Amino acid sequence: xxxxxxxxxxxxxxxxxxxxxxxxxxxxxxxxxxxxxxxxxxxxxxxxxxxxxxxxxxxxxxxxxxxxxxxxxxxxxxxxxxxxxxxxxxxxxxxxxxxxxxxxxxxxxxxx
Ligand code: AMP
Ligand code: ZN
Numbered sequence: 001x002x003x004x005x006x007x008x009x010x011x012x013x014x015x016x017x018x019x020x021x022x023x024x025x026x027x028x029x030x031x032x033x034x035x036x037x038x039x040x041x042x043x044x045x046x047x048x049x050x051x052x053x054x055x056x057x058x059x060x061x062x063x064x065x066x067x068x069x070x071x072x073x074x075x076x077x078x079x080x081x082x083x084x085x086x087x088x089x090x091x092x093x094x095x096x097x098x099x100x101x102x103x104x105x106x107x108x109x110x111x112x
Pocket of ligand 2: 004005006007008045046047096097
């Protein structure tokens, strides 16, 4: 088992507040939410970041993008939500296993 924290969550070694799972993806609530609803959409396959994806990940990435609004709706984000993908240390990425942040709720999130 690698040292990757999200691989450990996928394997059930580290607990998470899961809101979705299928054979390829998992979604769980962020441990340090920055909005009333804040969850992470994560492929079970270990890919370090968006910059490490290639055409072989195309279907997976499309599936993640299409799932995000469905899960956001289920979490009550009927007015909309924000998606964020931090890539690399220069992009503020801290966990080097690809993930989409989805968050919203409460007041409208400012643009900056
Ligand atoms: P990033 O900066 O995009 O790599 O964000 C990593 C995110 O993972 C942060 O928002 C953390 O709060 C979140 N995080 C780290 N460890 C856990 C965990 N065990 N369960 C849920 N979220 C986590
Ligand atoms: Zn991983």
